[in-house]
Amino acid sequence: MAGSKYVCTTSSGKVRRVAVVGGGLAGLMTVIKLCEAGVPVDLFSLVPVKRSHSVCAQGGINASVNTKGEGDSPRVHFEETVLGGDFLAQQPPCLGMAEAAPGIVHLLDRMGVPFNRTPEGLLDFRRFGGTLYHRTAFAGATTGQQLLYALDEQVRRFETQGVEDAQGVAIPGEKMVRKFEFWDFVQLVLDDEGTCRGLVAQDLKSMEIRGFAADAVCLATGGPGIVFGRSTNSTINTGIANAIAYKQGAIYGNGELIQxxxxxxxxxxxxxxxxxxxxxxxxxxxxxxxxxxxxxxxxxxxxxxxxxxxxxxxxxxxxxxxxxxxxxxxxxxxxxxxxxxxxxxxxxxxxxxxxxxxxxxxxxxxxxxxxxxxxxxxxxxxxxFPAVHYSMGGMWVDFERDERGSLKHGSPRNHATNITGLYNVGESDYQYHGGNRLGANSLLSTIYGGMVTGPAIASYVDNLDRSAFDLPESLFSKAEKAEQKKYDELASKDGDENPYGLHKELGEMMLRDVTIERHNPVLEKVIEKIGELEERYKNVAVVDSSAKANQAVPFMRHLEGMLILARVIAEGALARNECRGAHYKPDYDDKNKDATHPIGRDDQNWLRSTLAKWGGREGGRSKVEFIREFDYSLAGQRVHVTDQVDISLMALRKRDYTKKKAANAADPTAAPKPAEEAAKA
Ligand SMILES: Cc1cc2nc3c(=O)[nH]c(=O)nc-3n(C[C@H](O)[C@H](O)[C@H](O)COP(=O)(O)OP(=O)(O)OC[C@H]3O[C@@H](n4cnc5c(N)ncnc54)[C@H](O)[C@@H]3O)c2cc1C
Structure with missing residues (x-):
């Protein structure tokens, strides 16, 4: 849409909007970029956006600014990200991210983030895991809070900015951003062709359930740490939004990769x-x-x-x-x-x-x-002691490469899911961190992801032949009614199972059996137990009957989602018979050792993403199908996708952090130099 001004009204004068679910760093940056492209946004969040889980981030954000003159560079940052992720990260988006990082930190600095500085007044950088360079910019140990507040201020500017029609006339009562805080996303609205045309959400104070048309929906809904009961995550991090979209057909990637x-x-x-x-x-x-x-x-x-x-x-x-x-x-x-x-x-x-x-x-x-x-x-x-912290896995999303092999900026494929019109970004997507995220790369991937996703969605909606706002109202009222019926059924449950008790059982088991060490016979029992919990879930009792601000019924909904994701995680772990990044199976540690498979590897899974597809239910138990390839359509094109990881930019190398430093090499895991280069050096 370069050069053109986005027309944000339909022929009948309705304002065309995009919905962003999630007001953490990823969601807010997506909103900013959409607004900069002239696209009005409805922003939804379970909590006030300034309380999103991003506020908890402590240590910092990576960018190879190299102020300490150590020879760091975006290329080194990229390579260490791929190596740290044990070669499961998609390389083109990682390269785009590492190259954009210094600019992102300078942008945040100009927005007023109070980064620590050196005595000379330069941005200060500290070390984090997986690198020998000082690459992490930080604002004390409350970096996430400072970043979130900075982006929140930018979004507030758009909340007060009016929407103009094609003639540049302000539309009365319309603002670029409408914010819906304390709203829970409960369903995507899909048309007969399966294209996403909006969403249904519930106001957690009045309990009103309402359908919203949207020309595209973007989920930026964070990680699923609460599936494991106790973790470092906020209590809202149940992964529910991804579970809902997965159930409606979106593919989930690398669910088993939990940090x-x-x-x-x-x-x-x-x-x-x-x-x-x-x-x-x-x-x-x-x-x-x-x-x-x-x-x-x-x-x-x-x-x-x-x-x-x-x-x-x-x-x-x-x-x-x-x-x-x-x-x-x-x-x-x-x-x-x-x-x-x-x-x-x-x-x-x-x-x-x-x-x-x-x-x-x-x-x-x-x-x-x-x-x-x-x-x-x-x-x-x-x-x-160690704790569940982060999900490298999440919704599968696409990308388009440019001629250098990096990300093609503005392509509608960037961060698109396989459901046309549905995007996903932030911790809730799967593509930047492979088998193991490097510390301080998440804040970066959320912000970079938002910077890429905003323009991708703008490009997608600019080329739509038909706006969701021109579709019959019945599409939304039908979805609204269906959700109201589900809610009423849940609210009248009077079985013998306590939903909080079921969650406790799930969390304790997942924490014990599906974290640091994984063993197939144990995973099989976990999967069986998840099925049992799903059956018992049918027999839950509501522990709060309030008509307003009811917390128990939404929790039951989230519990159903957590059970679904627990299965994706556990079955993914069972299927991946190898040791890779955070996924460690001692029984497979020594298998398939050779030059290119230095650690235990399963050839079936070597350099593949786990792609999980909802397989429906049988007797209350959910089913997962693992697929190796699929097609999806976007902007009139069919895109063919396989589970092969894109490793076009960096050759495989041994992941060995035990070495001592080689002379003149900053990083002992760096690629060996070709003979003539070494001779020149
Ligand atoms: C304690 C802690 C410290 C960390 N420190 C660092 C660090 O120093 N550096 C680093 O890089 N990373 C760090 N991380 C990781 C990083 O903070 C997160 O990965 C990142 O902030 C996630 O941002 P996000 O925008 O994707 O999601 P979040 O910030 O989690 O935001 C999710 C949003 O989605 C909304 N939402 C979710 N479900 C729904 C729904 N159903 N309906 C409506 N809204 C919904 C929520 O309300 C929220 O607004 C840390 C993580 C933890 C736990």
Whole structure:
């Protein structure tokens, strides 16, 4: 649509809108880009957008600005992202993301994000896992909050900006952004051809259910951490929106790839994160050499401590990628029973760092520890253990490559799902992080994703032959009625099962059996148990009968979605017989070892995405079909998709973080230089 002004009214004068579900960083950036293209937006969020889960992000956002003169570059950032993700990330979008990153951080800086600066006034950068470079820009340890508030301000500007018709005349009462906070997305409205034409949502205060026409819908609805009960995620992160779209035909990618963060505070209600930035600023992980050492940790001398990450990974030390670090912690605690006092805990120690520096750079997270544990992390090592943190998997989305192999900006295929007119971006999509996300790459992928998705949708809607706002009203009222009927049925359930109890059972099992180590016989039992929970779900009882602000019935709806996603995750884990990134199956660790398959690999799955398709229900139990290829249509074209990962930009290389630094090489995992290049060097 370059050069043309988007006509945002139909021939009958109705304003044509796009719906964005999700007001985290990904959703807000998508909204900004749509508005900049002149496309009015309806924005939906379960909570006030400033409370979206992005607000919790702590440590920072990656960009190879190289202010410290270390020789970092977007290319190195790209390669480390692909390597960290164990070659399952789609390479063209990753290259686009790494190349855009420095510009994104400078843009956020100009928007007023209070990034930490060096004494010279330059942006400061810290180290994060999976790289030896200082690449992570940060605003203390509350980076997500600062970014979210900055984007929220930009969106508020559009909430006050009027909509103009094709003649440039302001349309009375219409604004570029209409915000629907405390609304729960409950269904996509699909026409007879399966094209997405809008959505149905429920107001969580009045409980009104309403259909909304939209020329395209974009889900930016975050991760599904609550499927695992306790995690570092917010309680709203149930993954429900993706579960709904999946049930309506959208393909889910790599569901089994769930990131376990090495350092969280063990807790009965939630596992609160202690960001990787603590290790980025010099934090050290250790256990007493004698697990049953009763001394106060500050009294345990160096000789009696075991810095197990530093010993095994002499170069990356405490900053190996998260999958590697979490497995080591797990081995020490479960395998060797060498955690503190034999418990599942290790020390994360910052006490050797001056308090003033910790206060300047990490106060946001250290306050959390002090508040919830009641011990000062400035003067005592913290006790931590791994926790479910992030989903690399999510809705399958497409991309179009440009001639360099990067992302073709403005292509309607970017971030399109297989349902025409439905887009997905942020933690809820699957394409940037492969088998394991590098720390501080998520904030980047949400914002870059939004910058790409906005123009993609603008291009899609600009070329639509028929607007959703010209379709008969009955399409929306029918969907609305169907959802009202479902809601009324749920609200009148009076069986013997407590939905919160079912969720507890699900979460405990998923946390125990589908996280760091996976074993097929155990996964088979998990899948059977999910089926049993789905059957028991039919017999739930409503524990709150309020007509307004009812929280129990929406929770039941979310529980149904969590059960569906739990199956996608567990069956995906069963199907992937290999060790890759965060997905670790000890039984397959040594299989298929050869030059190109250095770690245990299953050839069936080597460099493939898991593509899950809803297979309906049988006796209350949901079914998943795994597919290897499919076609979808967009802008009058059929697009053929396979499960092969695009590895056109970077050759495979061994993922080995145990090496020592080679002379003159910043990164020991870097590709070996071809002979003549090496000779020149
Ligand atoms: C504790 C913590 C710290 C982190 N720190 C970092 C960090 O330092 N650096 C980094 O890169 N990453 C970090 N991450 C990861 C990162 O914060 C998230 O991946 C990212 O913020 C997700 O953004 P998002 O916009 O995709 O989704 P979210 O911010 O989760 O937003 C989702 C939105 O969707 C809405 N929504 C969901 N379902 C519905 C529905 N049914 N109807 C209506 N609205 C709905 C929600 O209301 C919300 O507005 C951290 C994660 C955690 C848990």
């Amino acid at each position: 376990i963060h090495p350092t969280a505070i063990p807790g009965a209600d939630k596992l609160r994160l202690i960001s990787e930035s603590a290790r980025g600023e010099g934090g050290r992980i250790w256990v007493p050499k004698d697990a049953m050492d009763k001394r106060d940790p500050m009294q345990i001398p160096e000789k009696d401590r075991r810095y197990f990450l530093e010993d095994k990974y002499p170069l990356y030390k405490n900053l190996v990628p998260r999958d590697v670090a979490s497995r080591e912690l797990f081995k020490v605690c479960y395998g060797e029973k060498a955690g503190i006092m034999g418990r599942n805990e290790v020390y994360l120690d910052l006490t050797h760092i001056p308090e003033a520096m910790l206060r300047k750079k990490l106060a946001g997270i250290l306050e959390i520890y002090e508040k919830f544990v009641g011990v000062s992390p400035y003067h005592n090592p913290m006790k931590v």
